[in-house]
Amino acid sequence: MNGRFSVSSDTSQNASGALGDRRRHQRKVDEAIRQHLADMVSDREIVMSEPRRTLVVPVPELKQFRIRFDTGSDASVGHYGHEGDKAEGREAGGSHRGKEGGDQPGSDVEETDVSMEEVERAVFSQLELPNWDATKRARGAGTEYSPVSIARHGIMAHFEAKRTLKAALLRRALSHHRQWTIWPEDLRFRVIDPVPSEEGGAVLIAMMDTSGSMGTFEKYLAKSFFYWTTEFLRQKYPFVELVFLAHDVRAREVDEETFFHRGASGGTVSSSVYRLALEIVDNRYPLERFNIYAFHFTDGGNLTSDNAVAVQTGKHLKERVTLFGYGEIHDTERNPSPLYQEFSQVPGLGVVILRSKDDIFRAMTQFFGKSQEVRGA
């Protein structure tokens, strides 16, 4: 009877190649993510809700297409529950053989869960920092050396006389020796430690028009852009300082919450916010030590009388920051504002027009696009 069956157990059962299939699948997911970058960047969920770890992305590329019946409209036979027979969810599958699918309608999901890290990795792989000055290291990224701690051993060059004497005095006070000598155990030395540098960093100056003409949609586009820009800068710098400037006819510095969620009314005077930005740059963030990224989003409805002044201060601001980007949000087809036209003539000043959600990613690539100069739209 023993010849009829055999048993073995294999712990190292190598599923050779099967892991390759996981990798192939993952590659397809990555590919799909890349193709849907524009959708994901403009995903309302990311910007509007609490920080999330995963994102549901529809990826039609990952569907296996078949010639089959329309399961949605057709009836099929199944079990109904008996009275008092509450199933707690299907726990058993028992065994499994034959092919997957076909008998399980709706098992083919067209969505995949993508972690935020994956999305960010995909998005940021397309971007880089233009005009980036590596010498202006971010706070915490560089190191400086300074004598911060004390040790009992060291070289004589690092001898710390004052602390050595103090140690000797202390020892003498605790013991009954009257002699005044320094013992080897009293010796103290400085230790030169690497410490994170406190210098420099990156600053994002987010300027947004909060006048009455900026609707929910316009604000949403601007917010999405600032969200991704902040996240992007945070990838590059351990610390990114954020400055939020909201303006209508007057500009004021606000906190993040107010900036993104508080509405306002009134007209638009863009020069006011440029002037405030200049003031802040001059007082707090010298260009020699900081990489400064300033972006201004508006609907382009600047007060006509302010245009000349705004262009003047805008150009001035451009000189004082690493990158100055100007974005105009139009939900309808109309001509760019005079401000836009003026700015697009200025070399090194990025301008962009956003019309739909898809343009957020386009704006990102325009300002931070790989190996190309910032240019007008």
Next chain:
Amino acid sequence: MLSEQEMEGLITRVWPEVEALGLDPGHVHFELVDKEFIQLVAAHGGLPLRYGHWSFGQSHKRLKTAYDFRMTAIYELVINHVPAYAFVDRSTSPTEALMIVAHVLAHVDFFRHHRGFAPQPRDMVNRAARHRRRMNEWRSLYGDDAVDSLIDAAHVLADFTGESLEPRAMGESLDDVLGYVARYAPRLQDWEREALRLTWQEARYFWPQQVTKIANEGFATFCHTAILHQLPLTSDEAWDTARLNARIVQVTPPQLNPYRLGYLCYRAAYEAGGWDAVLRAREVYEDVGLVRAFLTDEFMTESGLAIFPTSGDPEAGREHPEAVRRQLLKDLDRAGMPRITVEPSDAQTLVLRHHHDGRDLDFAELPWALKQVAERLWKGPVVLLTKRQHVPHRVSHDGREWLDEVG
């Protein structure tokens, strides 16, 4: 953790009862493996060392997720091969394994005796491994994209290799669409034709399994129940096996549980003609035949079957056994696949006919499915004649453009 000695002990206990019932499993090789391995093999359709494709990775991920969330558990996996391979999850308890062994031996007996499996190759695991090696050669010669897209397109047609269980040469009958394409597609390169032939072979291997799902699971469930009745069990063993059995035949509306339905069919066979009738049923019937033979009106009431979605009134679907039976047979026919045949035409265009039986095709997927066939296999226009809401449609794709013409 189940050891080899324990497993041998269990098999030795079960085997005499299996033989006493008249089952003849032949040589079975049990392999104790981790559940990850079972998931992997299941993701590859039940063939270890099958050729690689991203879709297997996708189904593996799904199976793993389903397991992680405790939605399903696969305890065992049997491969139709000589000797039969049975992979058993080593983390099952010895008592559960007792039932699994009985279940597995019945599956193996089914593969050995059902007429649909008689013409099957006995060495499919080795063949699949050879296919895999050749696919890998083509991957290195022509690139992953070329091979992957070819397999994508071949899988569209993999369910249409002919409904007969009799052995056939490739592309001989008009309902063997994949075979026809592999044989007659005008612009396939040699390696592509060969790769299609390999996928066709594997599709033919799977086809009998697809149409005997209820028959096979039902037979195994009926047998393990009978075997456990015969075995002297301790009260703990009786409890554990009963619990596992209950989980297997548990109903989750509105899904159809093949274990439960199949079990009831074989029980009806037993009541009608004893063990001889059961053994005869396992030789001749696939799912449709089994249901047609044993699903009487009286039995319909007991089976707890209804047509879903029930139109508002949950009682409505249950009342007409005749209607439920007719719908069930439709669902099971050709493993739930539409009937599609090749229409004779000129060599440039592939014309397929869908034999409409009241159920429309999924028009959301159809353009994509036909596109893959037109672009990658036929490399020319592909036409499908079908009906949609009783109106004849002529849909076609030539690799670039999708056309849906009425009439």
